[in-house]
Amino acid sequence: MARSRQLAPGVGRFSRSQSAARRGLYKGLKKSDKPAPAETPAHKEVSVGGEKNGGTRLVPTSKAPRFYPAEDVRQPKKSRKSPKPAKLRQSIVPGSVLILLAGRFRGKRVVFLKQLDSGLLLVTGPYKINGVPLRRVNQAYVIATSTKVDLEGIKVDPKINDAYFAKTATKGASSAEAEFFEEGKPKAKEPFPESKSADQKEIDKTVIAAVQKQENLAKYLKASFGLSKGQFPHQMVF
């Protein structure tokens, strides 16, 4: 509902009847179909230990606060906005070559596969070409080039979703020293899971085949992006 503007304190743009008409109150107020919330009793029975204490006691269901502020404080309004996944830019299409601008692989040119439900983009190097594995990347930290790889008919396994990239739960009790060292020597890294490298190889097979079809494209993906003297991104065509 668009708010009616204030022209001066106490003087709105629309009169009471005009603002009611704008809200469509002539249609009648909507009745919600939600059932009334279940009535909770004010006191509940709690069993009490000890011989001479009478067995049970009536105790309030929710306790009154221990502390009240000296003056009434103003509560901030609850926001009605909810975060939505980012809309995919028009220039980004499955097969587009993207330039990563931040993170471990900044400067690398990678191939875009699909947008995941969280809004992040699923990309792959391919791994054999430039060492970038299947990875999630935020659209905001990416330059979309107009170069495209023909990924017609490629099917990304639906098991590769946001949950696939979640970190495995580790027990955190060990001290900082025990995290990196095991009996005086550096701790061996966990071996990369075989299933993940199998997923990587499967997807990269079709992507690399499509990349080989274009001349110099494999070299292009292998090279890193950089700005040289006199180059300004806002004046360049990507």
Added chain:
Amino acid sequence: QDSNFKRFVEVGRVVLLKAGPSAGKIAVIAEIIDHNRAIIDGPLTDVPRQSFPYRHLTLTPLALTKLPRAAGSGVIRKQLEKEGTIAKWENSSWAKKRAAVEKRRSLNDFERFGVMLAKKARRDVVRKSVAKA
């Protein structure tokens, strides 16, 4: 004395437009209005007949010599076709340099990469032939 000037604002002078929607195109001066403006017309280069200030024009060395004053678009078109002026302009090194600069500015990232590879290949051939000589 002979004047040292060679390019004059005159009827028939081919001009390059520097500003406006037709920037970068060439047209012909059809008539001189006053010390600031002239009527230009470019029937073969999609420049509509209009008054145009000199400060937004650059004079080229080309001109249509037999153009009468205040000639209409049809006459200008016939003269341009007869003299082949547009082709002469496109073949001049001035026009070719402009085209090269425009192409360079419009390259996308992959094309810039291809240019880099081509320059490297050329540099390699030159280096090898210099080493041999």
